[in-house]
Amino acid sequence: MTTEPGSAELDRAELDTSDVAAALRESIGLLLRRMRQQQPGELTLPENAALTRLNRGGPTTSSALAKLEQISPQSMGATLAGLEARGLVARHPDPEDGRRVVLSLTETGLRILQDKRNARNQQLAAALSARFTPDEVRLLARATPLLERLAQSI
Amino acid sequence: MTTEPGSAELDRAELDTSDVAAALRESIGLLLRRMRQQQPGELTLPENAALTRLNRGGPTTSSALAKLEQISPQSMGATLAGLEARGLVARHPDPEDGRRVVLSLTETGLRILQDKRNARNQQLAAALSARFTPDEVRLLARATPLLERLAQSI
DNA sequence: TATTGTTATACTCTATAACTATA
DNA sequence: TATAGTTATAGAGTATAACAATA
Numbered sequence: 001m002t003t004e005p006g007s008a009e010l011d012r013a014e015l016d017t018s019d020v021a022a023a024l025r026e027s028i029g030l031l032l033r034r035m036r037q038q039q040p041g042e043l044t045l046p047e048n049a050a051l052t053r054l055n056r057g058g059p060t061t062s063s064a065l066a067k068l069e070q071i072s073p074q075s076m077g078a079t080l081a082g083l084e085a086r087g088l089v090a091r092h093p094d095p096e097d098g099r100r101v102v103l104s105l106t107e108t109g110l111r112i113l114q115d116k117r118n119a120r121n122q123q124l125a126a127a128l129s130a131r132f133t134p135d136e137v138r139l140l141a142r143a144t145p146l147l148e149r150l151a152q153s154i
Numbered sequence: 155m156t157t158e159p160g161s162a163e164l165d166r167a168e169l170d171t172s173d174v175a176a177a178l179r180e181s182i183g184l185l186l187r188r189m190r191q192q193q194p195g196e197l198t199l200p201e202n203a204a205l206t207r208l209n210r211g212g213p214t215t216s217s218a219l220a221k222l223e224q225i226s227p228q229s230m231g232a233t234l235a236g237l238e239a240r241g242l243v244a245r246h247p248d249p250e251d252g253r254r255v256v257l258s259l260t261e262t263g264l265r266i267l268q269d270k271r272n273a274r275n276q277q278l279a280a281a282l283s284a285r286f287t288p289d290e291v292r293l294l295a296r297a298t299p300l301l302e303r304l305a306q307s308i
Numbered sequence: 309t310a311t312t313g314t315t316a317t318a319c320t321c322t323a324t325a326a327c328t329a330t331a
Numbered sequence: 332t333a334t335a336g337t338t339a340t341a342g343a344g345t346a347t348a349a350c351a352a353t354a
Contacts, residue, residue: 018270020295021278025189026206027301029199032186033225034305035179036320036345045183046321052180063335071187075322077336099330099335116172124175127307136300141174143297146290147181151188153281190322190343200344217312229345231313253312253353 024150039119043112046071046079051088051105051113059092059104070151088112178304189274196274197266200225200233205242205259205267213246213258224305242266 036045043051046069053065066076080103083089088109094100105113112118116125128137190199197205200223207219220230234257237243242263248254259267266272270279282291 016295017279017282017291018275020282020291020298021275022270023298024278024294024301025199025274026203027298027305028182028185028189029203030223030305031178031182031301032199033223033345034308035182044320045179045186049180049183061335069184069187071321072323073336074324074338078321081337097331097335101336116176120179121172121175123308124179124304125171127304128171128174131303131307132300137170137174139293139297140178140300140304141170143293143300144174144177144181146286146294146297147178147185149285150278150281150294151181151184153285154188154277187322198343215312225344226346227313228315228347232344251312251354255313 035120035124042118042120044079046075047083047088048113050076050079050083051109054089054103054105055110055113059102061100061102065103083109189278196272198233200229201237201242202267204230204233204237205263208243208257208259209264209267213256215254215256219257237263 032045049069050065053068054060057068062076062080063073065080066073069076080089084091084103087106089103090106092102092104094102116122128140132140186199203223204219207222208214211222216230216234217227219234220227223230234243238245238257241260243257244260246256246258248256270276282294286294
């Protein structure tokens with residue numbers, strides 16, 4: 001600790017953030033390694049992210065998605081190519097700008113995205129239901145948008 | 155929503171968990187992609203995790219660390235080999251069991267692990283200080299152990 | 309036989325660099 | 332020149348399979 005006891009202002013403004021940062025880093029890494037273990041046919045993390053963006057924001061280009069997810073256009077292109085090959089997204093050349101290709105969710109893609117019973121979500125949801133109190137689940141639900149904001153802030 | 159309004163029991167026990175699960179999956183993925191972008195010389199996520207385990211639990215074997223982090227022994231071995239090459243951990247053959255190799259943190263490793271001013275933690279901590287209210291930081295601090303528990307539950 | 313650890317190989321996700329086509 | 336997208340290549344982190352040494 002680098003502050004005197006009773007220094008409430010420091011406590012509130014500065015004190016804990018690097019401890020919280022270090023703890024977050026560890027828990028995120030651990031969770032990630034578990035979440036990444038996929039069943040064949042399931043959506044991977046980046047696939048899930050791309051489909052979710054298309055569902056939330058409607059049809060858009062690969063480079064726009066890359067900016068939203070903060071990865072390189074090439075990485076997003078690879079993810080989208082896999083999704084297109086499986087019929088989960090469709091590509092539409094932009095008639096007004098020959099360089100652009102607009103991606104949209106197909107019905108299949110929407111169905112798979114919204115299937116809450118897919119193995120991965122079931123497993124996570126089951127753990128939340130079985131091992132966490134309702135208050136704890138609510139706390140996690142409140143923390144989730146903060147995590148997204150944090151990702152956008154760094 | 156798949157339940158009637160006013161169904162408090164469903165709300166508490168089951169209703170939200172798959173929504174929370176899906177939202178967590180997205181925010182974890184986004185955060186990960188940001189956290190992973192390393193400066194040269196910084197600790198990677200798995201390196202940080204291994205050093206933290208050694209610091210918390212004291213010297214132990216590679217396979218014990220692999221179980222704690224829920225990755226394969228081979229993956230942990232590769233991470234530890236990199237850490238050893240940089241002098242952050244030391245290997246000690248077990249005189250009582252020729253198969254075992256005990257790993258321990260070196261002073262250099264401890265110093266690097268505890269350096270809260272490393273670029274990665276600074277960046278995260280700065281974002282927490284600048285873009286989040288003290289209440290939000292506290293909420294994240296409370297959520298962190300739940301995330302760890304969740305990782306251990308799936 | 310079981311356990312600890314290593315080596316070999318491959319897959320996913322990401323990056324940078326270099327290219328083509330279009331504006 | 333600038334932008335959208337693709338192709339080529341590389342590196343990190345993970346996995347499984349096969350092996351050696353030790354118990």
